[in-house]
Amino acid sequence: MENLRLPLGAWVEALLDFIGAVFGWLFDAIALALDAIYEGLDWVLVTPPFWLIIIALAALAYSVKGWKLALGTALGLFLIVLLDQWDNAMDTLALVLVAAAIAIIISIPVGIWAARNDTVSRIVRPILDFLQTIPAFVYLIPAIIFFGVGAVPGMIATILFALAPGVRLTELGIRGVDSEVVEAGQAFGATPGRILRQIQLPLALPSIMAGVNQIIMLSLSMVVIAGMVGAGGLGGEIVRALGRINVGLAFEAGISVVMIAMILDRMTSAFADKGGPRAASRRRAKRVDAAPTARDKQDAAGSVSRIPMR
Structure with a gap:
């Protein structure tokens, strides 16, 4: 019994070596593509004057929520400028946006598939449990082995870490749609694709956007861990700051992370807010489209007058 030991670690190392030898070309292509996307977005955010980026993000905040969010966004970003962390903040924002976008592109289709297929749901659920319970630092080991050091392994680790809630909440939202509404669509001859696009996805949008919000927040929570593999920002x-025990620098960088997190959180939450300006404008547009015109009223009156009286 003393020598009884399962060599799981050796098996995992052998598996990683085999994957690296066989799919090394694929990992190189993925690293090249991710690095190009990240560098391009980072250039867009860093090159213009800071005030131009602040105005653009404040305008986006105003369009999704209103002047209060726009003002808060401008003040939060200006605080980052005053802390002399603007370039680092834009590097982090670029990394988070790229990683979160890829996680969203993967998680929403997988969540839809799991919601429409019980077999897929049973297969995906333990994988999501594994991704959510494994320590975040463990993601860095295979990321470094396959992608080296820099922003790319940080993005890969972030994608894996943030993927699960998007899948879960998308599946939950679609499964939570009232079955009678779906049956009504089927009774009118709607195809499964049309039911998904026009019934299930709109009704599940709050849950899906909550998943998107969680993906972005988890991506930001991986910023420090990604910084340990050379992601920067x-x-x-x-x-x-941790290496130098520099409390002031750590606090300034931490406050900058908090500002970005609050801005992204409020913006993504506003998209699913049924009481926000966007929702109100959509409701007004629907009422205008549904309102009968004068010609419709005349036609209706004429048709009524032509009904024979007995």
């Missing part, structure tokens, strides 16, 4: 500043 605010995570790199926090790691540098």
